[in-house]
Every structure is written in structure tokens, then in C-alpha cells.
Amino acid sequence: MKVRADILRTYQSLHTWTGICAGLLLFIGFYAGSLTMFKHQLQQWITPTVSVAGDHNPMPAPLRDWQTLLDTTLQQQALALQAGFTLDLRESAPVIRWYSQGNARELRLDNQLSEARLNASSQPQQIVLQQHTENRFADLLDYLHRSAGIGGEIGHDQAGVYVLGIAAVLYFLALVSGVVILLPTLTKTFFALRTSKGSSRFWLDSHNLVGIASLPFHLIIAWTVIVFAFHDLIYDGLTPFYGDTPMFAQGEPPRQSYDVASLPPLAQQLAAAQAYSPAHKPVHLSYMRLNSRSPVVIIQMLNPDGMVRGPDADYLYMHPYTLEIQPFTFSNQPGADYGKTVMGLFALHYGSYAGDWGRWGYFVMGLFGAFLFYSGNLLWLDKRSQKQQQVSRSTRVMAALTVGVSLGSMLAVVLTLLSGKLLGGNGLSENLPGALLSNLNYAYLVSYYSVFVVFVVWTFWQGAARAAYQGLLLLTVSCAALPFASLYLQWRQPDLYAFSSTAGVDLMALLFATIFAFAAYKTQQRQHKAALHSLWSLPAAPVHSAVTSSLESPG
Amino acid sequence: MTRSNRSTPTQKDWLQKTLAGVFAGLAIAFVCVGFFVWYGPGSIESGDKTQFAMWLVTPFWLVILAGVYLFPSGRRAWLVLGSITVLLYCSFFLLRSLA
Structure with a gap:
């Protein structure tokens, strides 16, 4: 394809300078993003769990043990559980966790996590309480991925996230200009990986091959990173166009408040979640604001054979007392196409739409992305020193x-x-x-x-x-x-x-x-x-x- | 890299072009999405559509920003994108006030 020479030169400079400015930040974002695909495994690796009393049973504990633990803990620690707690039903020995200091949302390094387990030998049932500092290796890795390690906060957002948001704009420009300057020779040299013409040519060929072959992935990543970073500002920018129409419909404010003692049995809650989507398996429950007027339990639902819209799972928001499904829950029902598209975009960033295969695929593509920035910088350096x-x-x-x-x-x-x-x-x-x-x-x-x-x-x-x-x-x-x-x-x-x-x-x-x-x-x-x-x-x-x-x- | 004597009309005033792409481009992206939320398929009352609209601003903006370097000069970029902005905003708010 023919492109006018002056346009080529313009986009050549655009490609160079956007790449040079953003490349190193993006390198960190990409390789760390690859690692976050397996952040739970890495966290498990760095802090191996000591097995409890020789229990090597990898099978999840039966539901009635969880219920016994929950009932006992509610009797003895009701006050502590009001603010919220989590259950991970995949664990082999039932355990209830809650924050005795800090919370899950902020990246705080001194969170204190309390754990309640059943004391198997005592009758009537007693619980054993433990407190320890929450290990946040996985979250720190995630932070490195989202901020390239740049610290500081702007408002309640991390400054590094904004910086990577801007880098993602440059990244999009680099992608477009990279394609433009390749257009004249694309069909001739796309699969050419010339090893005989010196290492510079080899680097250039592999840079082009990786860039073009993974272009859709990169376009999606650039788009989602910008939106993740600046969504609040974009909503603000859209407000004038809505005039007096509310951007999000607000329901009736709830009048009744609830009490943690009247929490329905786990089996009933899980049945309600299962009824909403039979294809999913509820594995993790996270309760919040249990004594307030707006209590919620966020249920992580696994679906190894289908797309999930979070990094690991789909999220079902349920009222823990009335068992009503709340807004922001993923939808498999017909209709709601806008919501589904948006959810799909999240999955496209997280690589969570094809189970473990998807995760490995994103791991490799993320590393190739990092290679793209590293090789791009080296190519520029070589060319510059040759020219000068x-x-x-x-x-x-x-x-x-x-x-x-x-x-x-x-x-x-x-x-x-x-x-x-x-x-x-x-x-x-x-x-x-x-x-x-x-x-x-x-x-x-x-x-x-x-x-x-x-x-x-x-x-x-x-x-x-x-x-x-x-x-x-x-x-x-x-x-x-x-x-x-x-x-x-x-x-x-x-x-x-x-x-x-x-x-x-x-x-x-x-x-x-x-x-x-x-x-x-x-x-x-x-x-x-x-x-x-x-x-x-x-x-x-x-x-x-x-x-x-x-x-x-x-x- | 590019010496001044080799630079061609398209390469001049990259800063002006970039600024036009960033600011006028963003304004155009927002008003296009404004048209979409009122006149595109689906009800404006649906929160899902609002979320989708928020996602839509970025690609509109990026396409304009990536294309702005095709203008022969920064002046021309501001002139064209600026008048499109004014035109679109006038028609949007005119349509809304008539509705």
C-alpha cells in the first residue's frame, strides 16, 4: 500500500517519541501484568501455608462444618462480624476471616486479619481465634502492574495509575503510527525474520512481527487502561450532556436495618446464588455492612468453561437477608447488551474469558508486549548512534x-x-x-x-x-x-x-x-x-x- | 532525528496539532457520545447505557488524536476541529432545548 512520504515521516517521528516517552513505564506494566495472571500462585509460593494438624486433605470442607463454625462464631463474636467477614469455601478446614484493623479496599500494609476456626476437640463447640498481619504480596504485585511502581496519591486515586493512563494514550498513538509506517512494506515483510542481515534487522523484524500479530490485544489493553485510569473524570465530563436526567437510576432508600444474628443459613444463600446462574459455582463469600440498611454479600462465582468478568471470577451481589440479587451483578439473561459489552471489556483486559488457557495466553502476550517496548527502545538507540x-x-x-x-x-x-x-x-x-x-x-x-x-x-x-x-x-x-x-x-x-x-x-x-x-x-x-x-x-x-x-x- | 531542513508541511507544528487533537478532539468525542446517549438505541435511564457511553468516549477521542497529524498545519487542525466542535455543540444543545 502506498502512503505519501511526508505522512510516513510524520508518523515515524510520532512512533519514535511516543515509544521513547512511554516505553519503559509500559514495560513494567506489561511484564508485571503477566505475573499478575498467576499472582495467587506466587503469593502461595512466597508464603507457604503450614498445614493444620497434619491435615493433608485437599477436599473442601462440607457445608455443615461451615455452618457450625458460622453459628458458633456468631454467638461468641457477633460484634466483630457486624462490619463484615469472608468465607472461602474452597478451603479444607472452615475458617472465618475479618479485619480487626484496616479493610480490603485500600492497599494498606498493616492490615490485621482475624481468623476463627473450630476447635475440633471441645464440646460444646468452641472457636480458636488467631490474629496476624495480612500478607499482601499479590496486591503489591498488582500495584506494580497498575502504577509501574510510582508511589503517591492524587485525591483517592494512586498517582501511578494516572501516569500509566497517560502512557496508554501515547501507547495507542505508537500503535497506530507503527502500523502506518509499516503499511508500505507490510505484505512483503510481515513474516520475514531476517537473521542474515545483522542483528538490527533481526530486532526490527521481530518487533514488527510481534506488534502486528498482537495488535488487537494491544488496542484493547490501551483502551481499557485509559478507561480504568480516568473513568471518574470521563463520567464528570459526560454529566453536562445528561442535563437533569440522572446518570444512574437510584432506587428507594431502604428503611429497615438488619441484625447479623438473623442471617439465613448458608445453604439457603448458596441455593439462591446457584439458582441465579446454574453454570457457576459459588466459592467465596464476602459480607459487608451486616448491621446496616444496605447489607450486601459479594459472591465469587467460578465458571471454568466460560467467560468471567473479574480477574478470577464473576461477582454476584446479593442481599444477605432477603436474598435479592442486587445491581452490578453479572448477567447471563437475554437483553442488557450494553451491560454485557462493558463486562466483556473488563474480561478482555483481565484475560479471564477462557479459563487457564486464557490466563497462559495473556501471560505470554504480556511478555511479548514487554519485549515490544524493550526492542523498540533498542532499535531507536541503534539507529540514532549509527546516524550520528x-x-x-x-x-x-x-x-x-x-x-x-x-x-x-x-x-x-x-x-x-x-x-x-x-x-x-x-x-x-x-x-x-x-x-x-x-x-x-x-x-x-x-x-x-x-x-x-x-x-x-x-x-x-x-x-x-x-x-x-x-x-x-x-x-x-x-x-x-x-x-x-x-x-x-x-x-x-x-x-x-x-x-x-x-x-x-x-x-x-x-x-x-x-x-x-x-x-x-x-x-x-x-x-x-x-x-x-x-x-x-x-x-x-x-x-x-x-x-x-x-x-x-x-x- | 529529523532535521529542520528535511521537515515537510505535515511535520511542522506537531505541538499545535497535538493540542488540537487533545482538546478539540476530546470535546468532539464527548458531544458525539452525548448524541449517542440521547438518540442512540436504548433508554437514557439505563445505567448500563451510561457505563457503555463512558467507555465510548475514549475510542472516539483516540481516533481523532491519531488522525490529527494528517492536517497540513496546526492552524488548519484547530480551524477544522474547532468548527466541528462548535457545530456539534450548537446542534446538540439546540436539539435538547427543542425536545
Whole structure:
């Protein structure tokens, strides 16, 4: 297809600058997003559960045990349960959890979670109460995905979410302009992966191939990220067009308030949920505001064979006393097409419409997305240093940022997994004074940010070429260390059954260690072959002095 | 990257074009969705339609923003997008006041 030359050049610049501005933020968003596909498995890996009294029964507990626990807890702890509590019916031993400090909505690291279990030996039934700090590794990973690690708040929103929202606008422009500049050669070179014309050509071909092949995925992600970030502002912008018409119909305010003691039996509640959608399986109940006029129970409904509209499940909102289905519940009924479309868009972002296959697919596509941004930056750097016949200061800075931020962020996550598992597993968290070690959530944060900052600084000091090789080596070693941490803990505490249940994480860590090792090898090879005026010629000069580079000889 | 002597009419005033795309483009996206919520299929009273309308603003805006660089100049971009904005807002509020 022919495109006018000046239009091509315009969109070439647009592609370059939007990519350079947003690429690194998006890199973190994408690879961390891939990890969030399996955040529960990772959380389970980093904080293995100690099995209760030799109970290795993976079967969920029968419903009557849950009812007994609920009745007993309601008798003895009614006050604590008023604000809300959760039941996860998948667990093998019934347990009721509630927040004795904090809540589920905000990302607070010092939430205290209370747990009530049945004391099997006592008659009449007694409950055992435990309190501990809620481990939020999965939520922190999610936070990294949504904010690229940028802290701070604007109003009641996280600032990093807005920043990624803006990055997503640039990302959309980069996608469109990338397609435009490919149009003239698209049909000729789409499947061409030329290895013989030098590594630059190979990088360009794979950048184009990945970009075009996963374009629909990327368009959806760009759209949903912008909406997730700015939905409140867009609603505000739409208000004038509605005039006096309310944007959302408001029902009659309820008059009656309820009491937690009169909660209907669980079996009745679950039957009501099941009747709403027989294809789903209710697995998790989360009660809120039980003594108020607007109590609600949010029931997570699994449907492994169908689309779910949340990250893991469909959400059914029910009145826990009258068992009425509330607004915002997913709909399988005919009609309500607008609502279904919107719900579908959520599922398209979460990759939750095709069970585990969909999750693995999104995991891979997210990593390819990260590759797109990393390769895009490298291509620009190469082209720039070739054009200028030297490696200018700005090129060096951008190269150091690219390598430092991308590899540094991944290295920080892997080392946090490693240190978090060892810290938690050794029981260090119980005994040591100070907020840092007594609360693993803080330890995760300190670990992530310190590794990240140190590696970025290291990259600027060492130069991108050297740090890229070292970073990939470090990633190889630390990924390979993850399974050994599992083995070590298993040896120390044989009652942890979690090793086998998260062996998948260990296997993936080994796979990634192999990939990083291969990348390190290729990086080293490229450095040996690199031309004098290439960014990759070794030893690359540190950013702070361009003089030393001319004194040392390459390779 | 692009030296000034090589730049062509389309490349000049990228800032003006971007601003036109961001602001006029957003205004146009909102009024288009305004037409949709009143005259598109389904009742305006339905909360589902409101949610869908909110989702719809972004793609309208992004398409305008991505296309704005095709204008030969920033002035032209502002002129065309600005007059479309004025035209659409006038007709929207005129229609609403008649209804």
C-alpha cells in the first residue's frame, strides 16, 4: 500500500517519541501484568501455608462444618462480624476471616486479619481465634502492574495509575503510527525474520512481527487502561450532556436495618446464588455492612468453561437477608447488551474469558508486549548512534535507562520473591523487632525499591552494554535460585505441604533462568562483534565520562 | 532525528496539532457520545447505557488524536476541529432545548 512520504515521516517521528516517552513505564506494566495472571500462585509460593494438624486433605470442607463454625462464631463474636467477614469455601478446614484493623479496599500494609476456626476437640463447640498481619504480596504485585511502581496519591486515586493512563494514550498513538509506517512494506515483510542481515534487522523484524500479530490485544489493553485510569473524570465530563436526567437510576432508600444474628443459613444463600446462574459455582463469600440498611454479600462465582468478568471470577451481589440479587451483578439473561459489552471489556483486559488457557495466553502476550517496548527502545538507540556516527550523551542516558529500568525492575521482583520467601519461611518475621522485618509487606517494598534503585544507578555507572550482560546474568542466577529456596524450606520445615502445590512456579523460574542465560550469551556475543561506534562495543564508557571509552580497546 | 531542513508541511507544528487533537478532539468525542446517549438505541435511564457511553468516549477521542497529524498545519487542525466542535455543540444543545 502506498502512503505519501511526508505522512510516513510524520508518523515515524510520532512512533519514535511516543515509544521513547512511554516505553519503559509500559514495560513494567506489561511484564508485571503477566505475573499478575498467576499472582495467587506466587503469593502461595512466597508464603507457604503450614498445614493444620497434619491435615493433608485437599477436599473442601462440607457445608455443615461451615455452618457450625458460622453459628458458633456468631454467638461468641457477633460484634466483630457486624462490619463484615469472608468465607472461602474452597478451603479444607472452615475458617472465618475479618479485619480487626484496616479493610480490603485500600492497599494498606498493616492490615490485621482475624481468623476463627473450630476447635475440633471441645464440646460444646468452641472457636480458636488467631490474629496476624495480612500478607499482601499479590496486591503489591498488582500495584506494580497498575502504577509501574510510582508511589503517591492524587485525591483517592494512586498517582501511578494516572501516569500509566497517560502512557496508554501515547501507547495507542505508537500503535497506530507503527502500523502506518509499516503499511508500505507490510505484505512483503510481515513474516520475514531476517537473521542474515545483522542483528538490527533481526530486532526490527521481530518487533514488527510481534506488534502486528498482537495488535488487537494491544488496542484493547490501551483502551481499557485509559478507561480504568480516568473513568471518574470521563463520567464528570459526560454529566453536562445528561442535563437533569440522572446518570444512574437510584432506587428507594431502604428503611429497615438488619441484625447479623438473623442471617439465613448458608445453604439457603448458596441455593439462591446457584439458582441465579446454574453454570457457576459459588466459592467465596464476602459480607459487608451486616448491621446496616444496605447489607450486601459479594459472591465469587467460578465458571471454568466460560467467560468471567473479574480477574478470577464473576461477582454476584446479593442481599444477605432477603436474598435479592442486587445491581452490578453479572448477567447471563437475554437483553442488557450494553451491560454485557462493558463486562466483556473488563474480561478482555483481565484475560479471564477462557479459563487457564486464557490466563497462559495473556501471560505470554504480556511478555511479548514487554519485549515490544524493550526492542523498540533498542532499535531507536541503534539507529540514532549509527546516524550520528558516535554514541552521544543522550543516547547513552536513554540506553542506561532502558537497561536499568527494564532489567532492574525484573531483578527486583525476583530477588523480592527470593528474600521474601526465606525471611517468611525462617520465622524471622515473628521475632525480630522493627516494622521492617515484623511485617513482611514492608520487607517486600524495601527489597523491591532498593534493588531497583541500586541496579539503575549501577547501570549509569557501568554503562548500558556492560550492565545489560551483568543484569541478565544476575537474573539467571536469581531465577535459578528460586527452586532451591523451595527445597531449602521443605528441608527445614517438612510440614509445609505448599512446596508441591506451587512446583509450577519453581519450574517456570527454571525456564526463565534458561531464557535469561540465553539472552546473556547473545548479549555478550553481540558486544564482541559490535562496531566501534556502536552502543554495544565493550567496554562501554560510563555515562559520566566519554573520555575513558576512547582509551580502552573494544573486546 | 529529523532535521529542520528535511521537515515537510505535515511535520511542522506537531505541538499545535497535538493540542488540537487533545482538546478539540476530546470535546468532539464527548458531544458525539452525548448524541449517542440521547438518540442512540436504548433508554437514557439505563445505567448500563451510561457505563457503555463512558467507555465510548475514549475510542472516539483516540481516533481523532491519531488522525490529527494528517492536517497540513496546526492552524488548519484547530480551524477544522474547532468548527466541528462548535457545530456539534450548537446542534446538540439546540436539539435538547427543542425536545
